[in-house]
Amino acid sequence: MRDSSSSDLALSRCLLLVVGAVLLGALWAYTGWSIFEARERAKEAVRHDAANLLEISGQALARDFEIYDSSLRTVADRLNKPVLEETDPELRHLALFDRISQAKGYGSIFVLNDRGQAYLDSRFIVPRRLDGSDRLYFTTHRDDPHAGLFVGRPWTTRISGLTMIPLSRRLAYADGAFAGVIVGAIELDYFRRMFDRLRGNTRLTIGLEFIDGNVIVSNADLAPDLMMSLEPEVSGFRASTQVGDLPLRIVVSVPAETIRAAWLPRILPSLSIAFGLTLAILAVLFVLKEELTRRVMAEERAVAAQAESERLAATDALTGLWNRRRFESALELWVKPGERQGWALLLLDADCFKGYNDVYGHSAGDIVLQRIAGVLMDRAASHGGSAYRIGGEEFAVLVPCTDAEALVFAENLRAAVADLAMPHAQHPKGILTVSGGLAHGSHMPNVPSRAWFNAADEALYAAKRQGRDRICLAAANHAKEAGWAPLSLRAASA
Known part of the structure; x- marks a missing residue:
C-alpha cells in the first residue's frame, strides 16, 4: 500500500509538473511572440522613417549640387562671350557670377588659367591670390578633357581655412585645348546642418560618402577628416541612395540600440506581467504539491494505522505470532x-x-x-x-x-x-x-x-x-x- 501511495504521489507530481510546464510554456510563448511582434513593428517603422528621410535628403542634396553646378556652367558659358571682354570689370563681374556663390555654406567661385593661377573671384573684383595647380580639381581636368563635373575629397581651403568639398569644370579654348578650370566649393558644415534639419528629433544618422564607402560628413560628431563607415550593428539598419549622377551617395544608418529603444519600453509591461504570472503559477504549483504531499502522507499514515490495527487484530498478544x-x-x-x-x-x-x-x-x-x-x-x-x-x-x-x-x-x-x-x-x-x-x-x-x-x-x-x-x-x-x-x-x- 505504501508503494502504491508513493507511486500515486510521483504520478501526481508528474502531472503537476506537466501542467505547470504547459502553462508556463504557453505564457512565455505568447510573451515571446508579443516581443517579436513589437520588435518587427519597430523595425518596420524605422525602415519607413529611414526611407522617407533618404528620399527627402537625396532630393535636397541633388538640387544643391545641381544649382551650384549651374553657376559653374554659367560662368563657363559667359567667359566665351566677346561682348564681356570689353565691358567694365565691375559689370563683367556682375554678369559672370550670380548670387548663388554668395549664399551661406557655399564657397567662392574661382576661375583658374591653364597654369592654375586664379584670375577671377566671385567675391572680389580683384581676385585673391590662389594657386590650385597642385589640387586634384585642377590636375584632373588638365589630364582628362572628359572629366565633366569633378567632385573632390574634402580639403581645407587656403583662402578661408574651412573644410569644403570642391566642385570644378574644365575650361577649353575654341580648338579644345585646356584653358583652365572653374572651381567652387560647398562647406561640410552646410551638409551637417542640412542633415540635422532633415532628421528632426529622430535618432537616425545621415551621412554623405563617396561610392567607395569613405564618409565625407554625417550628422554624428565626426571630425571632418575622419573616414569611418556608417555601417550599423548586424541587427541595425542601413540604406543608401546615389546623389544624381555624382560619385556620392547619402546613407541613412539606424543603430541597433535605436531600434531597441523603440520597442523595448513597450514590452516591459508585458514582461512584468509575464514574470508576475510565472511567480504566481510557481507559487500555486508549490502549494498544490505541498497539499498533495500532505494528503498522501496522511493517507499513508491512515493506511499504516489500519494495517497496524489489522496486524494487531491478527496477532497473538503474548507470543507475537499470528492468531x-x-x-x-x-x-x-x-x-x-x-x-x-x-x-x-x-x-x-x-x-x-x-x-x-x-x-x-x-x-x-x-x-x-x-x-x-x-x-x-x-x-x-x-x-x-x-x-x-x-x-x-x-x-x-x-x-x-x-x-x-x-x-x-x-x-x-x-x-x-x-x-x-x-x-x-x-x-x-x-x-x-x-x-x-x-x-x-x-x-x-x-x-x-x-x-x-x-x-x-x-x-x-x-x-x-x-x-x-x-x-x-x-x-x-x-x-x-x-x-x-x-x-x-x-x-x-x-
Whole structure:
C-alpha cells in the first residue's frame, strides 16, 4: 500500500509538473511572440522613417549640387562671350557670377588659367591670390578633357581655412585645348546642418560618402577628416541612395540600440506581467504539491494505522505470532486445494503443559510459550512459512516444501524446542518438549481445508498417545477418517 501511495504521489507530481510546464510554456510563448511582434513593428517603422528621410535628403542634396553646378556652367558659358571682354570689370563681374556663390555654406567661385593661377573671384573684383595647380580639381581636368563635373575629397581651403568639398569644370579654348578650370566649393558644415534639419528629433544618422564607402560628413560628431563607415550593428539598419549622377551617395544608418529603444519600453509591461504570472503559477504549483504531499502522507499514515490495527487484530498478544483467526484465513485463502501440494501443515502442542503451570505458575508458563514461539517464528520464516498460536499451548506452522522436506523440518523444529532445555518437573524427560502432527498437502490435495486440518490434528493426537516429544505424519486415510469434523483441536492428553 505504501508503494502504491508513493507511486500515486510521483504520478501526481508528474502531472503537476506537466501542467505547470504547459502553462508556463504557453505564457512565455505568447510573451515571446508579443516581443517579436513589437520588435518587427519597430523595425518596420524605422525602415519607413529611414526611407522617407533618404528620399527627402537625396532630393535636397541633388538640387544643391545641381544649382551650384549651374553657376559653374554659367560662368563657363559667359567667359566665351566677346561682348564681356570689353565691358567694365565691375559689370563683367556682375554678369559672370550670380548670387548663388554668395549664399551661406557655399564657397567662392574661382576661375583658374591653364597654369592654375586664379584670375577671377566671385567675391572680389580683384581676385585673391590662389594657386590650385597642385589640387586634384585642377590636375584632373588638365589630364582628362572628359572629366565633366569633378567632385573632390574634402580639403581645407587656403583662402578661408574651412573644410569644403570642391566642385570644378574644365575650361577649353575654341580648338579644345585646356584653358583652365572653374572651381567652387560647398562647406561640410552646410551638409551637417542640412542633415540635422532633415532628421528632426529622430535618432537616425545621415551621412554623405563617396561610392567607395569613405564618409565625407554625417550628422554624428565626426571630425571632418575622419573616414569611418556608417555601417550599423548586424541587427541595425542601413540604406543608401546615389546623389544624381555624382560619385556620392547619402546613407541613412539606424543603430541597433535605436531600434531597441523603440520597442523595448513597450514590452516591459508585458514582461512584468509575464514574470508576475510565472511567480504566481510557481507559487500555486508549490502549494498544490505541498497539499498533495500532505494528503498522501496522511493517507499513508491512515493506511499504516489500519494495517497496524489489522496486524494487531491478527496477532497473538503474548507470543507475537499470528492468531487463530489469521490461521483460519490462511487455510481458506492462501493455501487453496489447488496449491496445497507444495505446502505442509504442522500442528504442535506443548507436552504436559498443565502440569508445568501447576508447578511453576502461569507467568513462567507464559515465558515458556514465548520461547517456543520464538523458535517457531524463526524456523518458519527461514523456510518462507508462517507460525501461529491457535490455542493455549497449541501452535500451527504452514511451510512451503516437499513431503520429504516437511518431515525433516518438523523434526528439526521439535529438536530445537527440546534443545532449549527448559526444566519441567512433571515431564518424564525433565524438560519441556512438544509433540506434532504433520499433514502434507500432496497426500490429500482435493480434500477441504477443514479435513486437512483434522488430519494433522489426528496425527498430533497419535504423537501424544505414542509418548509425546515426537512428530507423527498423517496419511491420506487420516483425512478420510477425519471427514468433515469442525476446525478445532481435539482434547489432547496432557
